[in-house]
Amino acid sequence: MTVTVMNLSKRIDGKVVLQDVSFTWQPGQITGLVGRNGAGKTTLFRTMMMQYIPEKGTVCLNEQAINPQANFTQQIFFVDGQQNFFDRSEVQRMADYYALIYPGFQMADFLNTVRHFSIEATARWMDLSKGMQATVLMALALASDAPYIILDEPFSGLDVIARDQVTKLIIQAAADGNHAFLISSHDLEELDGISDRVLILKNHHITHDYELEKLREEAKKIQVVFRHNQVPPLVKEQGTLIRVTGQVLEIIFLKYTDAIDGALHQAQPVFMEELPLTLTDVFRTTAVHDTDYLMGQEDFTHDK
């Protein structure tokens, strides 16, 4: 069972939002979709769900194409948290709609979950707090029995307790290996704790696809002070400088090799220490240009 997104492209108002986006998605994975504001994360979800019609590309579920002309048993769950028609609907009514769409919808499970979080089934969507809305969406997603669940910014605006609740529900559901989550978030720390894999959406396409386990084996974050600010050329080439505090540099190496290790030691730095690598570091390394100038043009230029 696989969802395959192949060369998906979407323009909105003449502007490219997605360009040749391709990836596969399998049950048992919690995949984070990371991108800056306006990168096209929600557009990707809406296009995958045929709310938006792509200019190009396909979305296949077990090799069956998903398009406006196709009939299939819905196995992907996605509720657009920003734009849905449920504003005035009661929670129970929302569930009634989804029970019609998803053949395996477990109404009893849904009601138990919302009750567990002290949410009335008669409450209106618009009257719920953000945390409650996120919980209701999670409860709907899990009750739908859909193997593929898309969550768009599920942690946005939630307090710590609500975040923990949502995170717990995701981890519990993923633990059985039958569910696949695709979660977009700006809250990289939350994704760091739960994702197996991270897709970086940048410049309209997926620029990086990281298996986090593998990434942690290969990548390193080094805090270092070079003698006389002399940075070895290989370090400049392979590393990404993410922070400068006085003479202390924090550098990320996505592929930390023996050659880099050798170059660092050969430079005989005044101080060098490995720091824990977070998903935020990866995001800053791969998705944001804002710090790039530090590496090549300012702090390092004075060394030459």
Add this chain to the structure above:
Amino acid sequence: MTNKKVRQLILERHRVWLILIAVLTLLLGLFLGTNHLANRATTNEYIPSARSFTKEYRDYVGDEKISYQEFVRRQKTEYIGDKGNKITFGTSMLFIEPFIIMALVAGVLMMFMDQNSQFNRLLFSSGVARKRILMAKILPYVAVVLLSYLGAAAIIMLVYHFGIPARYLIIDWPNTMLNLVAFVGTLLFAFGLGAMFGTIIGTALPLVLTVAFLGLSGSSFFDQVTQFFHVQKQVWRYLDNAVSYTIIVLVLTMIFLGLTFWFYDRVSMENSGHYLLLEWLRPWVLLAFVIYVPIATGDWLFVGEKAISMGITGIIVLLLGYWYLYRPNLHWHRNRRQSA
């Protein structure tokens, strides 16, 4: 999803509107029937006296030679239908515009409601082919529009039956039945037209204005075109005949519904809140308006100077239309900020 579940999903959403359409149509039937009776009673109070009739005979009956008794009988008689297979819409409460407007509104509501309320997002993501979704919408709407109309027609007939003495009620049943079929065709035509506009126009007020303008100006446009091509008589010959009229409106209905299916398959939700839900229609719609409006309005600007009037109207429509269709859409930009 099974067909039954698709139907349930649609009915869950549209039930209230369907009930409302049915109730309003039936009430409309009752209102039209009773109102007509009341009007008859008022009119009957003003039948000229025998003296006045004798004095101003020709004013009332022209050259026809009839007695005063015959004149009174005719004044009091309710004629439904006419002999032959002619279209006699408008001569009876059974076949008048309010029913056509109801069918048009039903078609618009069926499509526009789901787009405007974002219910289409749920439908498009449901795994059901859009053709099936649309079919599941059309069937109950058509059933409600037609059955409630037939119910309203039955109410009108019952009101006539009980409210008008039998000797004053003359019904040409073959003609009435032919007209009933033709009128049902007209209702389907209006419904199909409404559905098509409800599919491609994404904002409420402009949708109402567009449909209202086209509705009000349609006959003028039709007259101008048929006059221009010198085919008015021939065309009316077909439109006067109930059978050919029915065939024409049913063919047009099929075209409108076919276009509705075709457009619906291509609706993409990022254009939600735009005047046109299908961006690529903009040049075509602009062209259509630039042609249609000057023809429909004729010499309204300078009476007697058709060419100048039409030319200026065309330029105004082109400029306004271009601005309206191609201007940056603030609503859309707000959505994009939220959602990209």
